Amino acid sequence: MNWQLVLDSLGPIALGAITGTIPLTLASFSLGLLIAIGMALMRISGIAWLSAVARGYISVIRGTPMLVQLFVIFYGMPQIGITLDPWPSAIIALSLNVGGYAAEIIRAAILSIPRGQWEAAAMVGMSRGQALWRIVLPQAARVSVPPLSNTFISLVKDTSLASVILVTELFRVAQRIAAPSGEFLTIYIVAAVVYWVICLVLAGGQDRLERRLDRYAV
Amino acid sequence: MNWQLVLDSLGPIALGAITGTIPLTLASFSLGLLIAIGMALMRISGIAWLSAVARGYISVIRGTPMLVQLFVIFYGMPQIGITLDPWPSAIIALSLNVGGYAAEIIRAAILSIPRGQWEAAAMVGMSRGQALWRIVLPQAARVSVPPLSNTFISLVKDTSLASVILVTELFRVAQRIAAPSGEFLTIYIVAAVVYWVICLVLAGGQDRLERRLDRYAV
Amino acid sequence: MPSEHTDAAADGLLLSARGLHKSFGENHVLRGVDLDIAPGTVHALIGPSGSGKTTVLRSLNGLETPDAGSLRIGDLAIDFARPPGRRERAALHRASAMVFQQHHLFPHLTVLGNVTIGPVRVQGRDRDEATADALALLDRVGLREKADAYPSSLSGGQQQRVGIVRALALAPSMLLFDEPTSSLDPELVGEVLAVMTELAADGWTMAVVTHELGFAREVADEVSFFDEGVVVERGAPAQLFGDPRHERTKRFLQRLQGPFGG
């Protein structure tokens, strides 16, 4: 192990995490969750065409590699006249991706809430929208935290794919440092450690959130 | 779109799927599930050190990029005298990965089975092992199919990372085809379609499995 | 106390349902149900499992939509000849308030949150005012000190009492109870029935599906016996329990007493 190189690379890689990986993850996950809620609702709406659209979306997003999705958005869309910068492209591709995976999780969670909760909400006078936001989704959150954290943690590492469309993040920085000397293995291990630290923080957050939501465990 | 190129590439890419992507996925997922069950049981064993080992494993596997795990197994381990061929290395790395993600899913599913089921099994005279295999896991399967299928479908596409350790699969074939002509966008879209077909088949299997397990829905 | 807008119509009834029909697929569950409830009275609905009692009660609250028939509660009149719109269903939700068998409290809200969410979020009442009213109601059922607890930490009887307060807080013109004690431990049944008896004494109009014949006998003003989707017999409890006219009613009452008496 070339310890000098390890030390020298740590700073730039951590900086790449702070300026690239972390903001990209946070932006894409928040947007992706909104998309996922929308898609989950469309799938269970009972309205055939809405449900079909959501099914198609989820199928394509989950079924094709994110790398290709990034390429199509960044290199393909200019051919039909839409040219986006790297960051918007990356956020769009990543959040569409989160949307596809999380939609299934959220759909399952919503369906796991007993019908009685919807009915009690209606009895109290709530519209379906109010029932969803105030009664059903808060309870669905509890069930979906562990699988959503799988998605979140995957996303942290998937952001590295954004480097193919010119976004500079943790992994790209690592590649840049390794390229002149060829010490990819060493530098990649350093990068892995930085990813790990990020994921430890997230997993800690997950634990805390789970405990908080367990307050009202049935 | 260069349709001739699309047509010419379809065969080799599909062949790459059949000889690389699909067997790699199936082998890694089966092994990974076994690892996941073991890790999930360790985590809920109540034995402090077993539980800590499982926690550590899950944390490291989920927290670090699979690319780096592949690097370490294939290029790092020979430096300590362990040299594995590409396929064994890929299967190890991928199944360790599945093991990490699926462990959390299976743990949550096992915990969702009411304690009464364990007790009824004990009353009937079963050992804890029998209760696990005959009573609890079959029921946990029902809850965990949708999130596990997320993991499965991700795995299909993650196998493409194995190309860095000399495994030839779908995506590597696509890169080769794209290289001389430079038409990477077109070729990658063809690859995406082939991935999509594989995932459609899997999603169909998921639906059928869910319906079958729903037979005895409570 | 019952809300002020308890309006009796010309016929002197608060609620009047005529010819309610409802099918679930092939299953013709309600086959022409009539129901009349005068303001300030307690109406008990009894009958065997599957006879349609719950379906009727849910129809009154707008949770189920009959296929035919008509319904009037206060000054709200609905003809089910054509399916009611969202507005009409919302008006039905408002007209009465339901206490569910399984209570269906909102587990992520405290007791106080459960009681005030309707008044504050739906009816748009002032939060402080609604909270004060809710605490007063909780006090009445002996649960004021549980205001900040989550439902999961309450006993079944306490949960059911919170369900009743949640319904009261909506200030409906009538209360609907669907077997409010049948999921409770025998020892907890008493506390819930006691609260209901008080409400009846206060003059609330109530429709109660129940297996507690004792309660029906003592507290109800009128009893309807359901079987196979119709009201077979109705009358004052003394008459219906003491001297049932129909064979089916007799058989049901015997069966419910069970092999080892009550």
Added chain:
Amino acid sequence: MPSEHTDAAADGLLLSARGLHKSFGENHVLRGVDLDIAPGTVHALIGPSGSGKTTVLRSLNGLETPDAGSLRIGDLAIDFARPPGRRERAALHRASAMVFQQHHLFPHLTVLGNVTIGPVRVQGRDRDEATADALALLDRVGLREKADAYPSSLSGGQQQRVGIVRALALAPSMLLFDEPTSSLDPELVGEVLAVMTELAADGWTMAVVTHELGFAREVADEVSFFDEGVVVERGAPAQLFGDPRHERTKRFLQRLQGPFGG
């Protein structure tokens, strides 16, 4: 029929428990419980919620481990002075069979699968033989035609009867029932109590936690009244219900009759 190996010891008892103690954390739930059950008799356990009835029953089956005391069932004797090992707990599971309040049937197995999994997978009996026996038992409780159904498609009363057959099929030396009817609709209670009455008549040794005082009065040979972790009073049902000696027993019996009688 009860299994042959029902062995009475020198004292003529099938089961004898002495000084059972159990704490959950701070909560001292059993405070020295004694229990004697003669072979072929029905012993009813009654008492208020939280008095420890379920905990005693679970201790008899090895699902709970008392902190102190001793227990003898047939020729199996266990002293809880030191925690019983896996073997001893397995022997306890074998000695008696339990019918749970919430039945706890295995939802992924058919009715027949639920009944035969113990005999075939645990006791290693021949599958065809065990199946024939299971079908005969199911026939007795009127559920032969449901053999291939899944539990979720059965009514509560049917599920509870399957739970009883699952216990019988294990050929235990005694049967334990934990409020087997308290989660059932009032109309379904009768069918389960009827089966239990028949079993008692057949000479099975049974310990029954129940709130059904009618059943205890008619069927039990002896009744123990629990309160706060001890047996306050025991006796024949006629004596205990007709002329309770302790104040606590009297109060409990009154409370259970409830405000509106039984």
Added chain:
Amino acid sequence: SSGSEPAASGEPSSTGLTLEQVQEAGVLVVGTEGTYSPFSFHEGGAGELTGYDVEVITAVAEELGVEVEFQETQWDAIFAGLDSGRFDVIANQVSITPERLERYEFSTPYTYSPGVLIVPEGSDITGFDALEGRTSAQSLTSNWAEVATDAGADVEEVEGFAQAAELLRQGRVDATINDRLTFLDYEQSQGGETGLEVVAETEEVSESAVAFRAGSESLVAAVDEALAALAADGTLAEISERYFGEDVSQP
């Protein structure tokens, strides 16, 4: 010449490899990308592995009297593969740099190529001094990024020349610097219609060579000898002419 090398033949190790060991194994294992046209790629995309580097190293192996076996991997794994003994040498246009010389040994170069500055047709950039403040797309695999940075350009890193060309055509970057050879090949594959043009050439010439683990002196010497022989008998020139229409194997 050897004898001091501890590693037994065939057993991968992170120490150097001797000629003896290679001869004993009878095979030279070569790491290459397989997706780097025209140096290392598959015929028509799905055919046999071929390319300038592939043919050169094949000819070298023939001179050494051993078989050649290729292992294809991604660029970022190629040095790790050499380090871990997954292959004996790399033949993939590895340019000689000071950093790499610290860790690896190199044969005499077999490719000499100047860098060219490529811009969209009609661009206002006409030379390196016009790069100041503009954006240049650069592959991580090459060393031309440094030239671009030195000229004051902002560098965007891309995966390969095809992406750089796409970005240039879409007007999302202003220029790219790459091997002249790479551009020539690209032009050929596009039938000449690239919409791009070369406006300047670097002083500096990149030298690519076969890369070895440190401690492989005897093998390096043998490969150098083979390259010299292939140069002398015109083989290298012939291969080069076929790919580039000129001899790039000599400075």
